[in-house]
Amino acid sequence: MSEPGRDAAVPPQGLRPPQPHSRMSGFFGQAGVRFGMIYASLFGASSLALAAFLWWSTAGLLDRQTEAAITADTQGLVERYIEGGLQSLIDTIEQRIAGNVDDDAVYLLVDPNLRRLAGNLERWPRNVAADFEWADVPIERGGLRGRARVRHEDMAVGLHLLVGRDVESRGQLRGIVADAMLWAAVIAVLLGTVGAMAVRGLFHATLADVSATAAAVSAGDLTRRVKVTGHSDEFDLLAETINDMLDRIGWLMDGVRQVSNAIAHDLRTPITRARMRLEDAATNARTEGDLRQAIERAQADLDGIVAVFQALLRISEIEAGARRSAFTRVDATPLLTDLAELYEAAAEETGQTLAARIPPSAMVFGDRDMIQQAIANLLDNAVKFSPPQGVIRLSAHAVPGAVEIVVADDGPGIPPDDHERATQRFFRGESARSTPGSGLGLALVQAVALLHGGVLRLEDNAPGLRAVLHLPAGEPPGDGGQPA
Numbered sequence: 001m002s003e004p005g006r007d008a009a010v011p012p013q014g015l016r017p018p019q020p021h022s023r024m025s026g027f028f029g030q031a032g033v034r035f036g037m038i039y040a041s042l043f044g045a046s047s048l049a050l051a052a053f054l055w056w057s058t059a060g061l062l063d064r065q066t067e068a069a070i071t072a073d074t075q076g077l078v079e080r081y082i083e084g085g086l087q088s089l090i091d092t093i094e095q096r097i098a099g100n101v102d103d104d105a106v107y108l109l110v111d112p113n114l115r116r117l118a119g120n121l122e123r124w125p126r127n128v129a130a131d132f133e134w135a136d137v138p139i140e141r142g143g144l145r146g147r148a149r150v151r152h153e154d155m156a157v158g159l160h161l162l163v164g165r166d167v168e169s170r171g172q173l174r175g176i177v178a179d180a181m182l183w184a185a186v187i188a189v190l191l192g193t194v195g196a197m198a199v200r201g202l203f204h205a206t207l208a209d210v211s212a213t214a215a216a217v218s219a220g221d222l223t224r225r226v227k228v229t230g231h232s233d234e235f236d237l238l239a240e241t242i243n244d245m246l247d248r249i250g251w252l253m254d255g256v257r258q259v260s261n262a263i264a265h266d267l268r269t270p271i272t273r274a275r276m277r278l279e280d281a282a283t284n285a286r287t288e289g290d291l292r293q294a295i296e297r298a299q300a301d302l303d304g305i306v307a308v309f310q311a312l313l314r315i316s317e318i319e320a321g322a323r324r325s326a327f328t329r330v331d332a333t334p335l336l337t338d339l340a341e342l343y344e345a346a347a348e349e350t351g352q353t354l355a356a357r358i359p360p361s362a363m364v365f366g367d368r369d370m371i372q373q374a375i376a377n378l379l380d381n382a383v384k385f386s387p388p389q390g391v392i393r394l395s396a397h398a399v400p401g402a403v404e405i406v407v408a409d410d411g412p413g414i415p416p417d418d419h420e421r422a423t424q425r426f427f428r429g430e431s432a433r434s435t436p437g438s439g440l441g442l443a444l445v446q447a448v449a450l451l452h453g454g455v456l457r458l459e460d461n462a463p464g465l466r467a468v469l470h471l472p473a474g475e476p477p478g479d480g481g482q483p484a
Contacts, residue, residue, distance in 0.1 A: 047188035051181045063149075066165050067134070070151050073105075074163045081155060089155075090118040104166040106139060106148045112158030121162070125150075139166070206235045210242065222250045274301040327452075332362040332396060332403060332471075335372050340394055343379045351388040354379075357395040362403045364471040366452040371471065374448040377441040378407040378467045385411035386464070402454070402472050410464040419458040445469065 073096075081089040093107045097120050108119035116123065125137040132152050139148045150164030209227050216224040225246060226239040274297075281294030340356040347354045364371065382392045386409040393408040414422050423446035442456070449456040449469060457468040 041192075044188060044192050047185065047192075051184060066149055066167060067151075070149065070163055070165060074151055074153050074161070077161060077163065078153060078155075086117075086159070089161075093118045106150060106162065106164035106166060108162040109155075110160045110162075112160075114160070117159075119162070124160075125162075136167070137164075210238070213242070213246075217246060217249075222246065222253060270301040274298040277301075327366050330364050330366055330368045330371065332364050332371060332405065333358055333360065335368065335375065336362070336394065336396055336405070339372065339375055339379060343376075343383060343392070343394075347383055347386075347392055350383070352383065352386050352390050352392060354392045354394065357393075359396055359398070362396045362398065362405075363473055364403050364452075365474050366471060370448045370451070374445040374469060375405060375407070377445050378469065381441055381467075382407050382409040382411070382465075385409060387411060390464075398473070399470075401474065402470055405469040405471070406466060407469075408461045408464060408466040410461065413460060413463055413465040414458060416460060422458055423456060442467075 077089060077092060080092045090109065093109060096105060097107060106119075106121060108121040108124070109117045110124055111117055114124045121139060125135075125139065128135060128137055134149070134151055136147060136149055139146050146166050146168040148164040149167045150162045153161045153163065155161055213224045213226045225243045228236050228239045228243070230236065277294050277298045281291050281298075285291040285294060336356070336358045340354060340358065344354040344356075379392070379394065386392055390410050393406070396403060396405045398404075423442045442458075445467075446456045449471070452471050454469065454471040457470065459466040459468065
């Protein structure tokens with residue numbers, strides 16, 4: 001197994017090391033820039049919407065008020081003409097001109113030949129036809145030029161009436177508002193640009209640390225972690241998720257190293273013993289029986305090695321969850337009954353007693369063969385480590401949403417400090433050093449429990465060990481798969 005940062009950092013032949021910047025398609029290919037542009041676009045759109053609303057509520061409101069005043073004034077003059085005739089209309093126009101304090105009212109009454117009859121305009125506006133309804137026209141009053149918003153009303157016998165308001169001052173106000181809007185747009189662009197750069201900087205600062213950590217890990221440094229700011233925001237959640245993933249990778253790498261070391265240590269002895277026996281038989285065997293006996297002993301050693309690898313492959317298959325799609329509802333009671341009968345006979349051979357307390361029904365969700373193998377491993381360990389005349393207890397009981405299968409013995413047990421390590425592959429406690437085995441039994445039970453969405457608990461039986469296999473009665477909501 002290569003050390004991190006050495007051989008592990010060398011990419012396989014034919015592959016190039018990752019190039020972080022090769023994926024950037026220029027400045028606008030950066031995610032931070034794109035998010036910044038989106039922010040600037042949204043900010044600009046909201047600013048334009050605000051400007052349009054302000055325009056509508058200022059300049060637009062003035063225009064609507066002006067047209068409403070002109071319309072009301074026109075209707076009043078038309079009613080006066082209907083009631084009192086032409087002279088009454090002329091008198092009313094002169095009265096309204098005289099009473100116009102703001103001096104912004106515009107009136108003109110002309111005959112069919114467009115000759116002035118009354119009003120404060122000298123003549124009909126130039127380049128304006130006599131068939132319009134609303135118009136903005138240039139006017140001249142008292143030697144001053146201006147602009148008016150006027151409405152044309154056709155009267156009887158060919159008379160034409162113009163009623164309007166001088167909008168020159170309103171036009172100036174409109175210009176001021178337009179200038180303010182322009183400056184507001186410039187400021188909005190500047191603020192949007194600054195905000196976009198700030199967003200880009202935030203993304204760059206956060207993602208740069210993630211990228212640097214990923215690059216360091218890909219180079220073999222499994223100790224690097226993404227910085228957590230402590231703000232408890234989405235970036236912190238991402239950092240914590242990545243760090244958990246890296247912790248998981250580190251845990252798996254340590255497990256691989258431990259398994260490799262354990263395989264090398266545990267298999268070296270039987271392989272060496274088998275080789276020595278074969279060499280001794282080849283050199284010193286005098287008869288065919290001696291040679292056959294030596295070969296059989298070497299074959300037994302090699303069978304033990306094959307059994308270790310088969311157990312490893314079985315654990316890997318279980319952890320991969322290859323058969324999880326075939327899970328179904330299983331009644332564990334027949335399994336427990338068959339196993340109790342089988343191991344009762346094995347226990348009697350060594351003077352032990354197996355006491356079983358099995359319920360009429362114990363429904364679990366999973367794979368029948370895997371559950372049977374897990375319980376068999378627990379019973380096998382109990383028989384192996386219990387002393388002569390010892391008592392092994394097998395029981396099962398329902399708990400909310402699950403079934404717990406318990407195997408307890410009165411052997412040497414496992415120290416509480418080793419309970420978590422006992423389910424690691426090839427782990428052998430001090431009390432098990434002299435007992436045949438590979439240290440894979442509890443690891444397989446743990447793998448089965450996790451695949452089923454359950455858990456294996458090891459407890460002190462005082463004396464001995466109490467193993468509790470907790471299996472869900474129904475399909476677990478998650479994938480139930482791997483240790484965290």
